[in-house]
Amino acid sequence: MTAAVAVSLLPISIRRPSSTFNSKKGGFIRDEFRIFAVYGEEEEGSLQKRSSWGAIFDVQDPRPRMVPSKGKYLDAHQALEVARFDIQYCDWRARNDLLTIVLLHDKVVDVLNPLAREFKSIGTMKKELADLQKELAKAHKEVHISEARVATALDKLAYMETLVNDRLLQERNPKESSLDPVPLVASTSSSPVAVNTESPRRSLVVSGPVEPYHPNLKNFWYPVAFSTDLKDDTMIPFDCFEEPWVIFRGKDGNPGCVQNTCAHRACPLHLGSVNEGRIQCPYHGWEYSTNGKCEKMPSTRMLNVSIRSLSCFEQEGMIWIWPGDEPPTATLPCLQPPPEFHVHAEIVMELPVEHGLLLDNLLDLAHAPFTHTSTFAKGWSVPSLVKFLTPASGLEGYWDPYPIDMEFRPPCMVLSTIGISKPGKLEGQTTRQCSTHLHQLHVCLPSSRQKTRLLYRMSLDFAPILKHVPFMHVLWRHFAEKVLNEDLRLVVGQQERMINGANIWNLPVTYDKLGIRYRFWRDAVESGVKELPFT
Numbered sequence: 001m002t003a004a005v006a007v008s009l010l011p012i013s014i015r016r017p018s019s020t021f022n023s024k025k026g027g028f029i030r031d032e033f034r035i036f037a038v039y040g041e042e043e044e045g046s047l048q049k050r051s052s053w054g055a056i057f058d059v060q061d062p063r064p065r066m067v068p069s070k071g072k073y074l075d076a077h078q079a080l081e082v083a084r085f086d087i088q089y090c091d092w093r094a095r096n097d098l099l100t101i102v103l104l105h106d107k108v109v110d111v112l113n114p115l116a117r118e119f120k121s122i123g124t125m126k127k128e129l130a131d132l133q134k135e136l137a138k139a140h141k142e143v144h145i146s147e148a149r150v151a152t153a154l155d156k157l158a159y160m161e162t163l164v165n166d167r168l169l170q171e172r173n174p175k176e177s178s179l180d181p182v183p184l185v186a187s188t189s190s191s192p193v194a195v196n197t198e199s200p201r202r203s204l205v206v207s208g209p210v211e212p213y214h215p216n217l218k219n220f221w222y223p224v225a226f227s228t229d230l231k232d233d234t235m236i237p238f239d240c241f242e243e244p245w246v247i248f249r250g251k252d253g254n255p256g257c258v259q260n261t262c263a264h265r266a267c268p269l270h271l272g273s274v275n276e277g278r279i280q281c282p283y284h285g286w287e288y289s290t291n292g293k294c295e296k297m298p299s300t301r302m303l304n305v306s307i308r309s310l311s312c313f314e315q316e317g318m319i320w321i322w323p324g325d326e327p328p329t330a331t332l333p334c335l336q337p338p339p340e341f342h343v344h345a346e347i348v349m350e351l352p353v354e355h356g357l358l359l360d361n362l363l364d365l366a367h368a369p370f371t372h373t374s375t376f377a378k379g380w381s382v383p384s385l386v387k388f389l390t391p392a393s394g395l396e397g398y399w400d401p402y403p404i405d406m407e408f409r410p411p412c413m414v415l416s417t418i419g420i421s422k423p424g425k426l427e428g429q430t431t432r433q434c435s436t437h438l439h440q441l442h443v444c445l446p447s448s449r450q451k452t453r454l455l456y457r458m459s460l461d462f463a464p465i466l467k468h469v470p471f472m473h474v475l476w477r478h479f480a481e482k483v484l485n486e487d488l489r490l491v492v493g494q495q496e497r498m499i500n501g502a503n504i505w506n507l508p509v510t511y512d513k514l515g516i517r518y519r520f521w522r523d524a525v526e527s528g529v530k531e532l533p534f535t
Helices: 046-050 076-111 122-172 355-362 464-468 472-499 510-527
Strands: 002-011 025-030 033-042 222-226 235-240 243-249 255-259 273-275 278-280 294-296 309-315 318-322 342-351 387-389 396-400 404-409 413-422 436-448 451-460
Touching: 076 122, 222 235, 222 243, 222 342, 222 436, 222 451, 235 451, 243 318, 255 318, 278 294, 342 464, 342 472, 355 436, 355 451, 355 472, 355 510, 387 510, 404 510, 451 472
Parallel strands: none
Antiparallel strands: 002 033, 025 033, 222 318, 235 243, 235 436, 243 255, 255 309, 273 278, 309 318, 342 451, 387 396, 396 404, 404 413, 413 436, 436 451
């Protein structure tokens, strides 16, 4: 039981004491004011009810509902229940810690009330402040305990995530897997304990010479060029799935994509020119429209000749093609940066690595403080734990502790948003907490089994004046090439060893999650699965 003191200070000339103050009262005159001190016994928890935040704290302790599981082997559903209980318990503890702080705040207000302290001795106030100091120290300790509980719960979830990844790998390699049960750690509601994350690791098998691309991988829309690079009188040659193609604009200004080989003598068409919306072969002047039909044959009788063409569309500043045999889908993926961003650089590079290896690299941020020590990650500290947090069925998420959001968008695109405070510096714990941002798009077009056409676009939500600085695009390209060269020397080495038989996915760990999901998605495509995973 607690005693609460309410002090009412009312001028005599304005108001008489209300009858509600007549239960226990004592009054006296001081400086023409009549002061009534009212003492009432209140039930425990009344301060909580007085708080306007009372509804927030009205949560039951979940511990009585928890089924004991310590030392037991649990199936997936039981493990999920334990994880859900941990979340409920951490939420309940956090609410109680906050309630303690709110109550202490009320007590501090009471002690320091300028009206009440005129009638308290210095000794009484010192004693009350000393008691509050002890309570604050206790509350501070409880907050640290709650932090430890949360950390333990997160470690446990990361451990369970590793088990799930291992089970997925078991399903992929059943002959190499072991189905022995693994004990779950103790509940978070008990004292914080260390989580044993050592478990048998399974491996993805990505080894040996790169196999020819599966036809199913071609049945997607692929970006091949930026619209700004394709003028009315120019053409852009490129390889896609080990076939040569060339894009150019027709008479109507719309882009077209045709085989980069003349039907007459197999001369590369991109060595010629574009005349009136037709591409002209430099050997004998045969001209082809955007649908591949030959419309002009100088110096000979006109024949009905066509070369292969692909469905080709232009959307949101990019040229897209459909290289597969199945009918194209009606919609194209959206790769635009958020509305508040301005595009500052669009760069195209030809890289000597297989596109899957490049995607593996781009979907991994844990390597940054070791690989990019002379560019964007210069000065980064090495975290004790790097995690990629994502929905169970998604191909997107965010990095912890880095303020970076990332997404793999099929079939070959990586989008990322990086929170920054100034060039080269990160800030905050999440991307949203940062004041300025950099948005990146990487398109990894599979040119051949050992070659990738990379389309890179960089956008900022600050410093729009940089777009008008002369030769700024040269600086952006220099920086992009410097970053990529730091990666390439590693990925090229991976490729050489992979071709010679090494498995580049031998020991996946927690921060490899997004790369693993990309590999599972690609395997599902090549296997002809109707419902693709994670999409």
